[in-house]
Amino acid sequence: MSAAAEIIAALAAAVPGAQYEELQSSDSNVTPVILVPVAHLLATAQALRNAPGLEFHAFSDVTAVDFYPQRQPRFDLVYHFVSPHRRARVRVKVRLDLNQAVSSITSVWPGAGWTEREIYDLFGIVFEGHDDLRRLMMPDDWEGYPLRKDYPVQLRKDASTYMPLQVTEEEFRANLERDRLVRPQPPTP
């Protein structure tokens, strides 16, 4: 019985109704890979962390891969979890289509927060239940998601302000006028 099959057997007891699939990878002997349905991600994450025999207490990483235009659904979310005391790792994959949201696992591993923000920032994948889903790397007013495969590589963009001006132009001029230092005129002889 492969390591992935063992994990799937332990998960099936904890998460009823979920269909898991074992995937093959070049490093499957160290890191078993399982495919998790989108709807069961959060329950699976809880089981991976808490179920006896699994105990993947440590969060390692999450990233995304865009397979556009080769594959439909186009995105893969790739999670890595580690069980430091069992000396075991697992890779969890979730397949997502464009504009399909996925539940955030920050309630299980708060350390996933920024990595999920990074994926939102660079791939445009929305994580439901994330309490602070803002861009992480790119400026807040950036358009598009740079790590998508349909994002142009040689894009030239004008520099934009990080924060928009908070006052209107009239107010700005009025403020300038108000703050202008007026020298007292010398008395005319």
Next chain:
Amino acid sequence: MLYTLNDLDRCKKKPFVVSVGHAMAELRTETMTVNMGPQHPSTHGVLRLVLELDGETVVSVSPTIGFLHTGIEKTAEQKKWQQVIPLVERMDYLGAQSNSLAFCLSVEQLLGLEVPQRVKDLRVLIAELQRLSSHLVWFGTHAMEIGAITGMLYAFREREILMNLNEHLAGFRFFPSYIRVGGLREDIPRGWLEAVTAFLDRFPGKLDEYETLITKNPIWLDRTRGVGVITLEDCQKWGLFGPIARASGSDFDVRRAFPYSGYETYDFDVIGASNGDVYDRYLVRVAEMRESTKICRQAVERIAPVGEWAVNDRRIVPPPKDQVYTEMEALIQHFLIYSQGFTVPAGDAYVPVEGPRGEHGCYVVSDGSNRPWRVHMRSPGLMACQALHKFIVGGMIADVIAVIGSLDVVMGDVDR
């Protein structure tokens, strides 16, 4: 001018007595927002912290990153496999060669390559020298930020030797790009092993010197003990590995738990501590430098001065120059490798390595072509920045500097 006793008496402050209930009604309890960085010298590059302070106590912190985001992961998708190595080395620029080691191990996993034993030993030696170099920068800057400027001058003296070793080895000081997919760039230069041995002979004594400066310094102890404490459970929840987790009682070291590049054959201890404060993280890293020196010594003993420096696979490693000039097949192979690169079987791989800051790992995806489909580097610094509030909320603002130094974040690694 001499003061009379009378003058001094007059200068003494009178006790300030108010009725408690009245004073509470008038006391202003507003918090103050302070912006630290992105150009603050203690932020190790460009980390911006917005701190909310109540007096000198930190109430909340919101770190802002991304000032050094260079899109390396996107750029890597346009490059051939071998061309990615200089890019990933620029992510964590203090632990440059642990990045390229992670990338090469992952790609070799996809290719199914097994590099020769001598290459494995050389990689271990290079990785440990890189760890020493990174820890020396950490030691110097951390000590300087807390006020022990001497420590910085001492540490950078030894680091300069390590930089010179890099220059001797590969011609580059910071980013040697010496570890390649399939082995190394070329054989080690003549005299390099002797230079490494000379450094290893010198270094432990110098390390003792640093420790006499800092380890039992009462000011250092006051500034670091019991400061920025994190529990092991929080470390695991927030994705912190490496020296930070080991200072909180973890025994997890990738070199021991998931050995790569032949680390299972080396004799070394995994250093741990239990208090999880700034001082314990200091102790763990300093002791790690001693362990690294031990590993380096064992590696130097195993490495023959001349020998194999890459796999004997002509699809990946270009043929030697004398064959290129005399044999047609070798010339064709040379031309193919330098114009098209090599292809990597479709699939994905992630091989973690123990970098100076914790678990480094490169997740690579190939679609079977000569360019990577996706390259993603796991960043230990990102996790440390994210969990910063766990360390500093409730502490004093002066401790923020000590904590950031003890986390050893490198912004190139955080922003990528």
